[in-house]
Amino acid sequence: MLGIIGAMDVEVDALKARLDAPVTQRFGGCDFVSGTLDGVAVTVARCSEGKVNAALCTQIMIDRYAPDGIINVGVGCSLQKDIVIKNVVVATEVCEHDMDITPLGDPLGYINGIGMVKMPTDRTLSDALYAAAVDGGITVHRGCVASGDQFIASPEKKEWLNATFGAVCGEMEGGAIGHVCTANGVPFAVLRSVSDGGDDDAAMDFPTFKTVAAAVSTDIITRFLRAQK
DSSP, X not given: OEEEEESSHHHHHHHHHHOEEEEEEEETTEEEEEEEETTEEEEEEEOOSSHHHHHHXXXXXXXXXXXXXXXXXXXXXXXXXXXXXXXEEEEEEEEETTOOOGGGTOOTTOBTTTTBSSEEOOHXXXXXXXXXXXXXXXXXXXXXXXXXXXXXXXXXXXXXHHHHHOEEEEESSHHHHHHHHHXXXXXXXXXXXXXXXSSTTHHHHHHHHHHHHHHHHXXXXXXXXXXXX
């Protein structure tokens, strides 16, 4: 079984609507909808925005549904000039950019317990998502996705994230989902469709393009599942 987690309704509703024989269960404030999509068993959940919400949803999914892997889908901001709105980023690794215990001597972003800053995604899942994006004629990039509990909307913050973590995309959940999956030994991948540039125009671009960007990631997931079948 494959787990799919998105933060907003717009990121997961289309996938839920395509499930055959859906069954919904509610745990921890999250609806988990299980069924089959193109013959593949999946459970789709909306976690709500932010790292704690994402971590809570991920741990429940692992404990209750024992997925073979988890994919985080949704929208994100570009942190690199050549990545533009409606492009896609498949994460090679994720980090939590607002994790800071540097006064104690650890590197910025270092996560105690798992002992790393950047958590690598599963290569098999990520390669398959990349192939599905290419098959759909979508411009796709690979690189680090940085997560934090803030909406990125300034050129200075965007530049800092790129320079400090080598991140190419910013959002609010992937790092937490990767954190929980890494701690539990569950393969994971992060797919982000770019909805804004993480700059002064981000607050205006995000509401305009989030639905379009989410549709792009839904198309990729559908192609991915067909290939798995």
